[in-house]
Amino acid sequence: MKKLINHPLEVVRDMLEGAVALAPGQALLADEAVVVQAGLPGPPQRAVAVISGGGSGHEPAHAGYVGDGMLTAAVAGDVFTSPSSDAVLAAIRATAGPAGAVLVVKNYTGDRLNFGLAAEMARAEGIPVEIVVVADDVALRDTVEESRRRGIAGTVLVHKVAGAAAASGAGLADVAGLARAAAGDIGSMGVALGSCTLPAVGRPSFSLEADEIELGLGIHGEPGVERTGMAGSAALVERLLTAIVADRSVSPGARVALLVNGLGATPPMELAIVARDALRGLEQRSIAVERAWCGTFLSALDMPGFSLSLMRLDDRRLQLLDARTDAPAWPGGGKLNPAPIVAVAPERDTSPRSADDGPSAPASPIRTAVMAAAQALIGAEAALTELDAKAGDGDLGASLARGAAAAMALPATAWTSPSTALVSLGHALRRAIAGSSGPFYATALLRAARQLSDVPDPAPGDWAAAFTSAVAAISDLGGAKPGDRTMIDALDPAAAAFRSAIAAGQAPGDAWRLAVAAAGAGRDATAGMQPRLGRASYLGARAVGIPDAGAAAVACWMEALGPHIR
The missing domain is CATH 3.40.50.10440 (Dihydroxyacetone kinase; domain 1)
Structure with a gap:
């Protein structure tokens, strides 16, 4: 007791x-x-x-x-x-x-x-x-x-x-x-x-x-x-x-x-x-x-x-x-709210439009790649939950699984152009994912969408720039830097590897494999880092030895995207 x-x-x-x-x-x-x-x-x-x-x-x-x-x-x-x-x-x-x-x-x-x-x-x-x-x-x-x-x-x-x-x-x-x-x-x-x-008994x-x-x-x-x-x-x-x-x-x-x-x-x-x-x-x-x-x-x-x-x-x-009373435990009031539920103002549609928008929009390679990443996150839910519970609140696996389900439920019109797809995906994730992961991923995707908004057919260099911009958006929003033991420790080296490989003339698939390897190395390196941001920072040295769950999730979905990047 x-x-x-x-x-x-x-x-x-x-x-x-x-x-x-x-x-x-x-x-x-x-x-x-x-x-x-x-x-x-x-x-x-x-x-x-x-x-x-x-x-x-x-x-x-x-x-x-x-x-x-x-x-x-x-x-x-x-x-x-x-x-x-x-x-x-x-x-x-x-x-x-x-x-x-x-x-x-x-x-x-x-x-x-x-x-x-x-x-x-x-x-x-x-x-x-x-x-x-x-x-x-x-x-x-x-x-x-x-x-x-x-x-x-x-x-x-x-x-x-x-x-x-x-x-x-x-x-x-x-x-x-x-x-x-x-x-x-x-x-x-x-x-x-x-x-x-009871205090004097010591048992239920x-x-x-x-x-x-x-x-x-x-x-x-x-x-x-x-x-x-x-x-x-x-x-x-x-x-x-x-x-x-x-x-x-x-x-x-x-x-x-x-x-x-x-x-x-x-x-x-x-x-x-x-x-x-x-x-x-x-x-x-x-x-x-x-x-x-x-x-x-x-x-x-x-x-x-x-x-x-x-x-x-x-x-x-x-x-x-x-009647009035000053008894400290009496809450007063007691009147009910006559209108507890009010309508939400309609959301403005800020998605970029393409000429192909409509019910019969063709299947998108971007959608195929995202579906593979979504399936990977759903399959990794238990592992991510267990990892997050060791140094966080244990909700990451379920949160990303909800986000993956929301991505899979997007209509065909969400995939009609790269920027449309990124905006649609960002909004889906911000609605579906609780905690910090939702805002981080949504901010990254929306900034990447702006990077590609005037590029109907992005070249590999455009995608590398969008990836770099997305990682910067997460860092700007949360203040994390490499070495803070966060998802940035997987994302930042991955974006840098992809950007360098594309600039050197490597094929997108080969460049992405280098990015995936860099993300995995960054994930593994977080196990030896003292956490400085997020809930893991409350544990201090007790979190050392445990890879960051957010970095692990990045490595998971990046690897799933690999076969679809050509």
């Missing part, structure tokens, strides 16, 4: 001290794991306090939601363990005045017992207290009665509703009533792609095969209600939405808020895809999403997965969601 902690028994206090140090609107009680709003007025002037909490490991819940307009205090237990009643009582004493306190409690036995006991003790001291229990996990709909369901990520929406109501000056009964109604109108369900690891709480997931998980590392096969985002989202909508009887035309919640180890990229699929699924059901948030709101340590929460809306509840 690798965890950035000091000691398992000190995790919660260390975490809270770090978090509060970065939140000027918060304070941490000296002797309890309780975060409170800083600068509260004296008890007689205080609004209704809204207090929540539970076991740690759910960050940014619950301390991240302490702030004006949301929670007045958050009580943290040990990881996945309810806080003590003494800690809850300390939070009530520190933040509640005559207006009283509302305790928002997730529906777990330990939380209900300790928050409930603290409420009784506070009432005995004359502090009015109401308890609101959140039991939003619809995954348990066929397992337990509704009152015994777990409280999961939808609890954060209850924090917002209750906190905004209290900040508006509402009394204890009104704040509690609004919070209970919100909790009753929330349905949530989650899916785990893997387990989480359960194990899954590579193609397995857990549906309907809790938030404490426990398995879900069903173990099933992995599926794509859209399929998983559809299954969760179906369960939530049916359980909460959300009918077409209903107004809802959507919370897409990561469980701790789900990257923003994947959560955004989940959000997209959830919005589409609700739109297909004619359910109006008036507010939506996507991120990690209530996690399960480092668990990969997500949950969805839907809450019914009316005008009052929407007003409370929109």
